[in-house]
Amino acid sequence: MQSPLPAVSVRSEHADIIARLPNEWAPWPDDSGSTNAMARETGQTTAHHIKRKLKWPSRPVVFISDPHADATAFEASLVAAGVVKKTHDGLCQFKLTKTGRRSEIIIGGDCLDKGPSNLSLLRSVKHLYRLDARVTLLAGNHDLRLIMGLLALARQKDIGNQHFFVRMGKKVIPLFKEVFEQYLADTHWQKNIPSEDACRKELFPSDKWFEEFPYHAAGQLTSEGVEREVRKMHSKTHSFEKNCHAAGLSLRHVYAASLQCQKLFLHKKGEFHWFYRKMKLVAKRGSFLFLHAGLDDTMGELLLKNGTGYANKAFHRNLKHRDLFGFYYSSIANTFRTKYRDADLPLTERGVKAVHKAGIHVVVQGHINRQEGQRVTVKKGLVHVEADITLDEHSRQNEGLEGFGIGATLINKHQGLIGISCDYPTAKVMKPDALRQIYG
Structure with missing residues (x-):
């Protein structure tokens, strides 16, 4: 049953954005575009690993991933999530809303490449920091490819x-x-x-x-x-x-x-030096782990033994001091590169058990673009939310989608998991109890 969308408060002056967004919500669909078969088979996936109640992030989270150098799509997605409002036409002309001041904005990686403007996108992200927004910037494979190329040249x-x-x-x-x-x-x-x-x-x-x-x-x-x-x-x-x-x-x-x-x-006084300095590999909020791509057994055990703070420090120290080959083909880099292919470092039952023991029961990721909004999947026995919904205009043209993309994934303990995308007719809402049912 559809109802008026309760989760997002978008101001009427953003009419061009509103016109492209769903204005109703519905329970998270069980079609293949929104869940995979294992996620639909509730009670038969990972229930035997779950010992504790699923913990939600302490504050609302807005997850936007893979903006790929499209500042217009990125800013429209912030507006769609209700965390900013535009003050004037043009880019970087926005301020935080009340919702934006109390929420955490997690950027899931891949700010760079494709277009239309890498530098404009970076300046939009910088403007969020300038407004003192709670921003967590995660490493994506496209972001790291640039610094690897620059370091290799140096x-x-x-x-x-x-x-x-x-x-x-x-x-x-x-x-x-x-x-x-x-x-x-x-x-x-x-x-x-x-x-x-x-x-x-x-x-x-x-x-x-x-x-x-x-x-x-x-x-x-x-x-x-x-x-x-x-x-x-x-x-x-x-x-x-x-x-x-x-x-x-x-x-x-x-x-x-x-x-x-x-x-x-790379230079300390460079205009975009902040970009890699602020970047993190992973972020854990409640039982949710936010990252760009996925995990393997070594990273699962590292998170269990040492936690996310250690993983983020290891990410920066390896990038700075380790040989580039050793870094880029390591478990750390696999976290922003893997698609669970045979060529990737493996995630097996051993790694999933370690992840669950670390209190992580849902992975929220980008990296795998979806044309019909977000999808909940179970990979290797671990629940993933695929939240890359093809925002940048160039990719959308290649995929037969019109204009720039708009959308965000909202996670909070009162309303649950909400997927908003201009490419799906309703907002997908999975209430807290419904997400727990994936575990049986």
């Missing part, structure tokens, strides 16, 4: 790291173009930038890499993972320069933009 090359720049692929090229146009175009940027051939040598892995990497990665990656990585790099090495030229960039442009990105993101 550090001495070896077999483990020399592929990380080109590994970023064509999706990072719009960022380099933005940076070039906004910071370098009207300067003497060519000074001290080497030739096209020299830039190619600096940016690309050597021919020797393809021979040596499988031996270098043996024992750390699964055999499927090694094969997938080499195959991916063959493809990206052949296409990267062509994609740069299609965007109007030479390798000299890209190299210059990369050096500017190092200043912006």
